[in-house]
Amino acid sequence: MTTEFEKYVTDRHAAVKEWKEKTQGKVFGYFCCVVPDVILFAAGVLPVRIYGSTDKFQKVDGHLVPYGCRYVGSCLDLGARGVYDYLDGVVVPNTCDLIARMEYWWRELVPREKSTLAGMELCPYVVYINYPMKTTGPKVLDFYTRELQYFKQQVERGLRIEITDEQLNQAIAVYNEHFDLMNQLEELRKRDPLPISGKEAWEIEYASTLMPMDKHNELLKKRLTEVAKRNNTTPGMRLYLAGSAFDQVNARLYEIIEECGGQVVAEDISCASSYFESNIELDSDPVRAIAKYSLAVDCPRSTETCLVGCSHIHPQNRWQKTKQRIEGYRVRGAIYQIMNYCECRAIEYPHLRDNIQREFNIPVLHMEGDYTLEGLEQMRGSIEAFIEMIGG
Amino acid sequence: MTTQAETRIKTAGSKKSLQTARETWLFIKDDYINGHTGKAQGKPIAWSCAAMDKELFHCMGILPFFPEQYAALCATQRRGGSRDESVEKEAVRFARVAEQEDYASYICGYQRVSTGWVIHGLRTGEWQDAPIGGMPLPDMIVTTSCVCDVRVKWFEDMAQRLNVPYFCLDRPERIFEGITQASAREHEVDYYVSQVEDFLRFAEEVTGAKYDPARLNECLDWSYKTNDARQEILELRKAVPSPMGCADGFGTMYPGMYQLGTKRCYDFYVKLRDEVRERVKQGIGQIEDEWFRLLWYGLPTWYNMSIFNYFEKYGGVFVYEPAYNPWPWPPRRREDPVRELANRWLMLGTGVGNMVNSMLHDCQQYKILGVVLSYLITCRPIVFPSLEINHTLEKSLGIPTVTLEGDLVDERLFSEAQVYNRLDAFAEQLLQRAKKR
Ligand code: SF4
Ligand code: SF4
DSSP, rough: OOOHHHHHHHHHHHHHHHHHHHHHOOOOESTTTSSSSHHHHHHEEEEEEEEOOOOOOOSSTTSSSSSHHHHHHHHHHHHHHTTTTTTTTEEEEEESHHHHHHHHHHHHHSSSHHHHHHHSSSOOOOEEEOSBBSSSSHHHHHHHHHHHHHHHHHHHHHTTOOOOOHHHHHHHHHHHHHHHHHHHHHHHHHHHBBOOHHHHHHHHHHTTTTTOHHHHHHHHHHHHHHHEEEESOBBBBEEEESOOOOOOOTTTTHHHHHHHTTTEEEESSSSSGOOOOOOOOOOOOOHHHHHHHHHSSSTTOOOOOOTSSOOOSOOOHHHHHHHHTTTTOOOEEEEEETTTTOOOHHHHHHHHHHHHHHHHOOOOEEEEEEESSSHHHTTHHHHHHHOOOOOO | OOTTTTTOOOOOOOOOOOOOOHHHHHHHHHHHHHHHHHHHTTEEEOOOOOTOOTHHHHHHOOOEHHHHHHHHHHHHHBGGGGTTTSSSHHHHHHHHHHHTTOOOOOOOHHHHHHHHHHHHHHHSOOOSSSGGGGGOSSEEEEEEEESSSHHHHHHHHHHHHOOOOOEEEEOOOOOEEEEEESSOHHHHHHHHHHHHHHHHHHHHHOOOOOHHHHHHHHHHHHHHHHHHHHHHHHHTSSSSSOSSSSSHHTTHHHHHHHHSSSSHHHHHHHHHHHHHHHHHHHHHSSOOOOOEEEEEEEEOOOOOOOGGGGGGGEEEEEEEETOOOOOOOOOOOOOOOHHHHHHHHBBBBHHHHHHHHHHHHHHTTTTOSSEEEEETTTOOHHTTHHHHHHHHHHHHHHOEEEEEOOOSOOOGGGGHHHHHHHHHHHHHHHHHHHHHH
């Protein structure tokens, strides 16, 4: 039987359209985990993360050069083909070099009737968020709070609504519950023997980026009770998985790893709740609280302010988060699948690899991904050999 | 991705038309000598990036060095200064070191070369086994967040390897359609101001030097005058025949890009401007018979600058390159020089639409007949808009383009024969058009 979560994995477009049909609500697409989807949720909008597919590119080849991440290219191609025609708005943050440029391409290539007055678009369909590169340090939070206020105003103006503090606080409560539940799931993944497979945990996380969060919470509560009671455990060499953009295409890797005798128990895969470590703190200014939470999202492209005169003279954020994600999961090896042309991850990799090896004394496997099923299949041999090597 | 691992490019330097352009090398050499001497005397050294506000270093007596520029220099030299073409370029040697450490070959060549040199230095202690004796080692590493993600991560990574303090000057990435936009949003300006102030505090703590706004104003005065001189040069370069081409443009960018805010830099461009002005007055062009004019979009192939003279045999000249050139700044604001810097930088946008529009504008201004798009496999901000530029120029102005694949400093990604075949075909096409006019 297809579970509600699986429905979103197998046909997310149909599932979202069904929601839209039923509720007559608005749907906004967004890129990346840093986008404050909670503001959209507070506005009664369903925020859905934009993902790609394995389809051959049909519309973007003459626009996008081949030297960019294929995952983003694929998202745009789906957009240009009208597959995302159910979106009422798109949010583009300034995360990696290619994502930021979606502000242009989504506007230019995705078919849509524009309504203008005096040459100005009435409700901008694509909204850009200038997410700071530095996520800590003086005035960063002030800047980003103002940026999010501006974002909120754009949504309000576009939808002709007002998003009140009360609505924001209610939405924050729903999201905080989600973070708590996801943390409970993580605790279960620390267990040995393991009650839940990596793929199943990923599916839950993935679905949370596509369905209303309150609904997700309800389903997740039930699933957690059921998982906690499971007697049948999930075998496999316990592994940490890191890499670029794990949507339903790249997630095939979870299965391949399982088929090779491994099991992913922890990860850093640029999917939503890899980043649920912190809750949104209640504050008299909810937008500021959301900004603070969003800055804590551990995006590989971000950096931080360093202090002179203490040991913190260069950024530690990525390593500290990596360490937290591995600790306690009894991991025996780490796999990095970095998408071709994903430079942020490619540059940090040697440093993280060395640290993982030193701190946890486990081997690290590096593979370059091309966002195709064939490419993932070709990794099978290396993964098998890697797991065999760990098993001795 | 495929690399032509063993390709050796028969590189030649470009033929420079201008006398002043030949002085750039002396300028660079002096900086390296001063840097090494300064280091020995205990002067603070920073490694920084091309998009940093250089005046902030100069006003505090910090000597800045630039891994991007150093990587470009490594692309022009072989080990031990050898001229033997069977000896690989230093850029290739260091890029290999980085790749052996698992840095992917699609990462910007500037990153691979400089990081490779750092790894080599840390392993062997032989920092000077590198062109021009290497850069003096830094007391701090400072980058900006703008233009590309690479610099943030790359500088952070170098700081970790070298265990030196790191600072990222976070400049809000503005996206808009026009070429420049005079007014940034208030919170963007405030944020950038706070970033500069934070940097000044950081630099004071690391180096012990004191920030003095009067001194910054002096440096900004020099910058401002330099900017004026450089704009005048850009105006003069619109003349027919073209008095100064891309070989000279790229060949003279060093002082303006890396030593802005100093009198030396200003003097250099005044001299250059006078020389260009004189050529225009006398009607002297880059070549005698100018048939068609080209624009080079993107960054240069530093290992093969002779490409900028390639079309001369067909009567074609490269007249303009948008990269590294200044834009008209807002007026000076001596009462608040830091805010002036913020306003100056935040006029710039980095969206695709912005790049496409400026190309349309430049092609008309410089009377361009064809555009070479340097299709940098490894520099995403530059390569991303290329196809968009290609369609728009063709559609709006009927200007054809040709793409050249490669990296800026790693010649292994450059296929000489293929490139020249393509350029020959392009030249024939342009020549026919030019003759029909
Ligand atoms: S996978 Fe990398 S390149 Fe692709 S969108 Fe994410 S950060 Fe950008
Ligand atoms: S990727 Fe491009 S913009 Fe960034 S450092 Fe390299 S050459 Fe410069």
